[in-house]
Amino acid sequence: MTTTTLWRVELDHPLALLEPSVVELVIDGKELRVPYCHPLLQSLLWWRGQWIPVLRTTGHSPTLLVMRALNRPDCPYLALAMAKAPQRCMVTDQAFAPALPLDAADAQSPWHQCALSAVDIESRIVPIIDPALCLDEAFLEGLVTA
């Protein structure tokens, strides 16, 4: 039995990220608000000599998790804003769920659109998010209207 390291993120729904997707946790980073832009991508973070977009889905969210978006050369990094720091956790192969729950209360969550897979964490099926899919226009529109 092997184990996999994940990062658990609490937004309006619990999410998980694979370790290769997580680059750095930034607290009190230098943010620049960009007027007249997408309602969920309203600022940029100055990070390692470049400006990267900040995806902010909740109000007070000073903690920024820089994620790597593989196969997105136009936007290789994205910062996810959250109220509290993510938690590292280890899961076994058996914890990976074959599918996201269709009958759960959060089955309609737009986050399911950018799920690579799902995992059982503390008896809750949590989507494992691909950061590159978070940059998809339809997903972002789904978040706005959710």
Place this chain on the structure above:
Amino acid sequence: MGIRLGVLYLALPGDQISQINLPNDLHRHLNMPYITLAERRIPVLQVDEQLSQVSAADSLATANTHYIISLAYADASGALITRFALQVDAVQKLGELEHYPIPILMQRPNSPLLGLFTDQAKQPGFVTDVQALERFFNHLIETPRDDHDYPLAG
């Protein structure tokens, strides 16, 4: 040249500022605020720092404004066209700038922000130009509202 609208810091090509006026150069004809440039009346617009609305300059805002800049660009024939002027809080000459792109997925259509820059003091701002501003203002004006239905000078 750098201009400031509240906290909004913009850079635009220096040759696109055809004239800088002070608030007491502002005149009004009926409800139209204007400044004079080469014997033409150039309407004066104001825009908020969130780029959420554009309107004809009002007296209260003008009283708190430091400068009115006339914005010009060359048309296809090379003739210089000034169609509007803008109230701003500050105008400054900029030195060497470092440029960065704004990720396309963040941008809304008709955004006047063409890119990012940092100036020599490492202050970040946004690159724009007159055509982008005019396109943006036209877009906002065409959005039905009562308070910014305002023609640009032809």
